[in-house]
């Protein structure tokens with residue numbers, strides 16, 4: 001077995017045992033156990049793409065995507081919590097060498113979680129409408145604003161915060177800052193939904209005149225917005241991979257149930273009318289998995305992945321939204337129990353539909369990239 005396959009197998013075992021036990025509790029509003037983050041750190045999950053000399057594992061995007069899928073097969077929220085912290089480590093390593101000693105040891109060891117904060121109460125899809133403002137002073141920067149709907153924000157120790165620098169109001173004014181979320185002037189809060197958010201740690205924070213040193217600016221105005229646009233393709237591809245994993249796990253759960261549950265004297269699986277739903281889900285999963293694999297490969301190869309990543313995310317989310325309710329129904333009342341993954345994945349796909357780009361703007365992106373009637377915004 002290669003080192004990569006061995007690593008994937010160890011993550012799968014962790015997900016199927018420790019993570020699966022905790023996930024049942026999260027469905028019933030239990031809190032995230034910090035010890036689980038440290039186990040994830042022991043598996044190297046916060047440094048998958050970081051070079052070995054920087055404390056990482058030195059793997060590529062395809063491996064990160066495969067790890068995301070293994071975790072999401074059990075709990076999408078935990079997978080998002082891990083990959084969002086990982087991505088901050090990667091960003092710090094690439095763009096903020098002066099800050100690595102301060103932040104990376106705690107992040108890589110799972111002591112501290114991190115988040116990337118673009119979204120605000122008044123700006124979601126339209127990122128350029130963000131209102132958080134960074135004012136330059138003789139000592140550095142002062143940040144004021146609010147972020148909401150951010151993975152990990154309820155417990156993260158640090159964040160990469162996108163803000164407009166100076167008086168400018170367009171995409172070119174947006175810069176990115178490393179912010180200590182325990183600093184004076186920062187107040188974190190939990191963002192609750194009708195679905196459990198414990199493992200995803202969804203939350204927000206307000207920034208009231210938060211003072212930052214000059215080196216806290218890690219992506220300068222003029223580069224931050226284009227960096228968001230290119231990196232979000234990777235996020236769309238791994239969210240698609242996570243959706244495929246949630247559907248595959250649901251199909252497996254239902255297929256196993258169909259072998260052991262009988263009606264009218266034979267197993268459910270022996271009833272043709274019952275197993276057609278499963279066969280349809282399996283067929284559609286094969287198609288969306290093939291598209292997702294192409295998107296992941298394009299990103300791993302550094303090819304232009306805008307179109308494939310958008311299409312993969314749209315297709316994977318919609319395939320889950322179509323089939324997960326049918327999978328749940330195929331288990332009868334048993335499908336509603338938190339001890340299996342169906343209700344958890346059904347809830348998670350509603351979040352997956354929004355994170356890293358909602359469906360309608362993604363379809364619009366596909367249209368523009370396919371027919372270029374209207375140029376995509378370049379700012």
Ligand SMILES: Cc1cc2nc3c(=O)[nH]c(=O)nc-3n(C[C@H](O)[C@H](O)[C@H](O)COP(=O)(O)OP(=O)(O)OC[C@H]3O[C@@H](n4cnc5c(N)ncnc54)[C@H](O)[C@@H]3O)c2cc1C
Nearest residue numbers: 116117118119124125149150151351354355356358359360
């Ligand atoms: C669980 C969860 C975790 C998240 N984590 C993060 C995170 O870590 N960091 C972060 O920065 N953000 C995060 N987000 C925010 C996410 O990126 C936004 O929810 C998403 O960008 C959509 O923005 P919005 O919710 O404000 O919807 P809006 O932008 O208000 O859109 C509302 C609806 O209108 C549609 N719409 C918007 N514009 C158009 C258009 N031009 N044409 C057609 N339809 C349109 C959208 O598709 C959507 O259905 C998270 C969201 C969720 C739910």
